[in-house]
Amino acid sequence: MVTLKYFASLKSIAGKEEERLDLGSETTVQQLSEALSKTAPQIAEMIRGKKIIVSVNQNVAALDTVIHDGDEVAFLPPFSGGAI
Amino acid sequence: MSTVMESKVRIQREDFSVTDEIEAIKKVSRNIGGIVVFLGTGRELSKGENISKLNFEHYPKMAEKKLQELREKAIADFKIIDMSIIHRIGEIDIGENIVLIVAAGEHRKEAFEACEWAITELKRTTPIWKKETTSTGEVWVQDTP
Numbered sequence: 001m002v003t004l005k006y007f008a009s010l011k012s013i014a015g016k017e018e019e020r021l022d023l024g025s026e027t028t029v030q031q032l033s034e035a036l037s038k039t040a041p042q043i044a045e046m047i048r049g050k051k052i053i054v055s056v057n058q059n060v061a062a063l064d065t066v067i068h069d070g071d072e073v074a075f076l077p078p079f080s081g082g083a084i
Numbered sequence: 085m086s087t088v089m090e091s092k093v094r095i096q097r098e099d100f101s102v103t104d105e106i107e108a109i110k111k112v113s114r115n116i117g118g119i120v121v122f123l124g125t126g127r128e129l130s131k132g133e134n135i136s137k138l139n140f141e142h143y144p145k146m147a148e149k150k151l152q153e154l155r156e157k158a159i160a161d162f163k164i165i166d167m168s169i170i171h172r173i174g175e176i177d178i179g180e181n182i183v184l185i186v187a188a189g190e191h192r193k194e195a196f197e198a199c200e201w202a203i204t205e206l207k208r209t210t211p212i213w214k215k216e217t218t219s220t221g222e223v224w225v226q227d228t229p
Contacts, residue, residue: 005143007143007211007213008141008213008215009224053211055211058145074143074211076143076211077224079208079209079211079212079213080207080212080213080214080224080225081142081171081210081212081213082124082182082203
């Protein structure tokens with residue numbers, strides 16, 4: 001099982017903060033976006049269009065990054081901390 | 085005694101004391117000759133709209149890790165003596181403290197450069213998001229692509 005986390009504006013788009021998915025033994029971020037096309041099409045489109053950052057185990061990932069069973073994947077909209 | 089010095093990098097709900105943080109970094113070395121402070125505060129006007137409050141959310145673990153990396157790189161690349169970075173999360177009112185960066189060097193030049201670099205990089209690389217509440221509703225700010 002892989003844990004998916006949605007942050008900030010993506011929580012309302014996905015309609016959830018977190019979910020767990022069984023993706024098989026190994027998959028890539030690209031394949032995950034394809035899997036999400038049915039359940040969360042807007043998120044899938046943003047991943048492919050690189051409108052959001054995907055992290056795997058708190059490290060920024062690319063479309064070909066491999067996701068393993070037990071990993072934590074997070075979807076991160078553009079950052080806006082810092083207050084300036 | 086406040087939470088000063090527990091860690092040089094912190095993400096916390098509670099407010100911080102700028103004076104206490106400066107005093108803490110001064111104790112690190114007797115070679116510090118220049119300290120530059122960046123303090124980000126809650127601004128009322130954003131894109132022509134009056135903001136009533138702000139709310140900051142972060143990705144725990146990843147945000148702390150990014151701030152730690154920023155601090156280490158700033159110290160190494162700009163050859164400053166020390167740096168502390170504190171960012172608040174949760175609900176923040178207009179005028180309240182949001183983020184503090186304290187850069188301490190032997191001389192002012194490297195401290196100025198390190199401080200400016202750190203706040204720019206923080207905005208670009210640290211998973212922290214700001215939500216603004218105005219009379220027309222709430223919006224997540226996404227002006228840094």
